[in-house]
Amino acid sequence: MDRSFMTTALKRCAVILAMLFAFFPIYWLFATSLKPFEEWAAWPPVWLTDNPTLQNYRIVFFPEAARAYAADQAGSLDYKVSGSAWKAFQDSAIISTCATVLSVTFGTLAAYSIVRYRTGGENYPFQFLTVRMMPPIAVVVPIVALFSVLRLSDTYIGLILAYTAFTLPFSIWMIRSFIEETPAELEGAAMVHGMTQLEAFTRITLPLAKGGILATALFIFILNWSEFLFALVLTSGNVTTVTLQVANYVSASSGKLYGVQAAMGAISTLPVIFFGYIIQKHLVRGLTFGAVKQ
Amino acid sequence: MSEDVKNQTGGDDTIAPPASRRRLIPFNVALVLPAQLTVMAVVVVPTLIVLWLALTDWQPTQGVPWWQADMIWFWNFVDLWYDERFTNAVWRTLFVVAVCIVIELALALGLALLFVEEWWWKRVAVSIIILPMMIIPVDAANAFFMLFNDLGPINHLISIVTGEPFQFSWLSHPTGAMVPIMLCEIWQWTPLMFLMVLTGLMSLPQNQVRAAIALGASPARIFRRIMLPLLSPVIGIAVLIRSIETFKIFDPVYILTRGQPGGATETISMYMYNGAFVYFRMGYIAAAALIVLVLVVSICLAMSRSLKRYS
Numbered sequence: 083m084d085r086s087f088m089t090t091a092l093k094r095c096a097v098i099l100a101m102l103f104a105f106f107p108i109y110w111l112f113a114t115s116l117k118p119f120e121e122w123a124a125w126p127p128v129w130l131t132d133n134p135t136l137q138n139y140r141i142v143f144f145p146e147a148a149r150a151y152a153a154d155q156a157g158s159l160d161y162k163v164s165g166s167a168w169k170a171f172q173d174s175a176i177i178s179t180c181a182t183v184l185s186v187t188f189g190t191l192a193a194y195s196i197v198r199y200r201t202g203g204e205n206y207p208f209q210f211l212t213v214r215m216m217p218p219i220a221v222v223v224p225i226v227a228l229f230s231v232l233r234l235s236d237t238y239i240g241l242i243l244a245y246t247a248f249t250l251p252f253s254i255w256m257i258r259s260f261i262e263e264t265p266a267e268l269e270g271a272a273m274v275h276g277m278t279q280l281e282a283f284t285r286i287t288l289p290l291a292k293g294g295i296l297a298t299a300l301f302i303f304i305l306n307w308s309e310f311l312f313a314l315v316l317t318s319g320n321v322t323t324v325t326l327q328v329a330n331y332v333s334a335s336s337g338k339l340y341g342v343q344a345a346m347g348a349i350s351t352l353p354v355i356f357f358g359y360i361i362q363k364h365l366v367r368g369l370t371f372g373a374v375k376q
Numbered sequence: 377m378s379e380d381v382k383n384q385t386g387g388d389d390t391i392a393p394p395a396s397r398r399r400l401i402p403f404n405v406a407l408v409l410p411a412q413l414t415v416m417a418v419v420v421v422p423t424l425i426v427l428w429l430a431l432t433d434w435q436p437t438q439g440v441p442w443w444q445a446d447m448i449w450f451w452n453f454v455d456l457w458y459d460e461r462f463t464n465a466v467w468r469t470l471f472v473v474a475v476c477i478v479i480e481l482a483l484a485l486g487l488a489l490l491f492v493e494e495w496w497w498k499r500v501a502v503s504i505i506i507l508p509m510m511i512i513p514v515d516a517a518n519a520f521f522m523l524f525n526d527l528g529p530i531n532h533l534i535s536i537v538t539g540e541p542f543q544f545s546w547l548s549h550p551t552g553a554m555v556p557i558m559l560c561e562i563w564q565w566t567p568l569m570f571l572m573v574l575t576g577l578m579s580l581p582q583n584q585v586r587a588a589i590a591l592g593a594s595p596a597r598i599f600r601r602i603m604l605p606l607l608s609p610v611i612g613i614a615v616l617i618r619s620i621e622t623f624k625i626f627d628p629v630y631i632l633t634r635g636q637p638g639g640a641t642e643t644i645s646m647y648m649y650n651g652a653f654v655y656f657r658m659g660y661i662a663a664a665a666l667i668v669l670v671l672v673v674s675i676c677l678a679m680s681r682s683l684k685r686y687s
Contacts, residue, residue, distance in 0.1 A: 311627070
């Protein structure tokens with residue numbers, strides 16, 4: 083046993099400790115979602131349940147079961163939670179998908195123009211970042227005012243517009259970094275052979291940057307799916323999202339519905355984890371606006 | 377349009393570019409137009425509305441539409457100046473940003489140094505460690521809500537370690553509640569910092585490090601004198617981006633405490649949410665929004681200036 087072996091062992095132990103810290107809250111979320119009612123708020127807390135049940139997931143998706151169950155065991159349920167989570171998943175899917183398509187389309191067009199034509203000069207792309215710099219809560223008040231005039235509050239279109247605008251900086255900057263990696267010479271050659279500018283873009287550069295654009299789309303979808311503040315402020319019951327549903331369970335439970343709340347949390351975050359691992363190698367690029375590449 | 381152009385250029389047999397090449401709007405400008413218009417719609421228009429609302433006393437509960445609200449000129453700003461809840465929220469937010477960024481950076485640097493070498497389960501370890509940044513922020517807060525509950529595992533762990541029964545109501549304690557809020561933020565975003573620093577570390581030129589080792593420099597010295605200066609652009613970007621994002625912190629506060637008890641855990645975003653959508657003082661909060669916008673823009677400009685000087 084020499085010293086270098088000891089330091090290596092210590093280093094690996096530190097890594098394992100970090101893994102434990104990273105994993106534990108997620109473990110707790112999933113573990114609680116499988117606990118039966120009696121173990122939700124037991125003392126000492128149940129670290130690993132002996133009788134796992136899917137009852138909590140059933141309550142999430144079938145509110146009739148929830149109401150009967152709540153009346154039966156867990157006390158009164160908040161009225162907000164009487165809606166099935168299906169509605170939230172459906173709305174989130176519609177809004178996130180539409181906003182992603184819009185954001186990535188607009189982003190690709192703008193990024194291409196910025197890279198190939200230096201549109202607007204060197205500082206032009208930075209103005210898109212201002213959207214990301216300012217706290218959304220600061221623009222939420224005027225957006226509410228504006229939406230009330232345009233009759234967009236509590237509609238799909240309203241949320242889609244807000245999501246599109248607030249993910250645009252990410253899509254422009256991320257796609258820009260991908261397009262910068264494609265050679266400009268090919269397009270020049272194509273145009274010499276009679277392609278128009280548009281054809282050169284759609285038939286030469288777009289196929290080359292396809293992978294990057296797809297990764298960006300998944301990244302934007304994750305952002306949209308996870309968004310909370312706009313959903314909270316711009317809706318009032320007609321439209322709902324998974325994040326709102328989670329928040330409703332938390333505020334409704336105040337210690338009574340841990341299991342159901344955990345089930346909703348676990349199931350709502352699964353798609354995002356899945357997509358996250360697909361684009362793992364592009365995550366840093368996305369979250370740093372293309373500044374740091376893996 | 378194309379007909380006009382043809383007439384002016386005298387038909388197809390001139391040397392002028394064909395009509396199809398001449399457009400009302402140049403090709404490249406047309407491409408940025410959709411993005412530009414969307415950004416204008418959510419930045420310029422709302423900013424104009426905020427400028428108006430900040431001068432009014434609009435409260436939607438009074439039944440007056442916002443464009444007819446009473447002008448009260450600059451009284452909102454005067455009130456904000458003396459509003460301790462607001463100034464406290466501002467200082468609290470800056471405190472949260474400072475503490476979270478420092479801890480995240482320290483943890484990320486330490487972790488990244490552990491990951492410079494290769495071993496067989498390294499990829500698995502990275503995948504697990506970055507799990508927190510993959511999940512929905514609201515769900516991260518949800519998990520911490522359960523961890524820090526009176527009957528949660530954190531209290532249980534403390535009881536086991538100290539050997540005495542420990543029951544602390546983290547989430548309803550005025551200062552104690554800041555712990556789960558900040559821990560949640562740190563837990564979720566240290567992985568991003570870690571990935572950024574690791575990316576920077578892996579792309580460092582190895583020659584200088586090897587030369588320093590050959591000359592007998594200690595690891596601590598190599599880290600401080602060679603790695604840290606070379607890493608500073610990456611660290612600068614990481615700190616800038618994370619500061620901006622942490623400044624906006626809302627989701628964990630909303631889920632864990634909603635700024636309770638008595639506004640003791642309110643950050644700027646939470647304060648403004650409560651003001652606008654719990655007390656419905658829209659005009660007042662618009663004035664606060666204006667102040668925050670000016671604050672953020674000036675801080676960002678200052679930080680990006682110093683970042684540019686770095687690189």
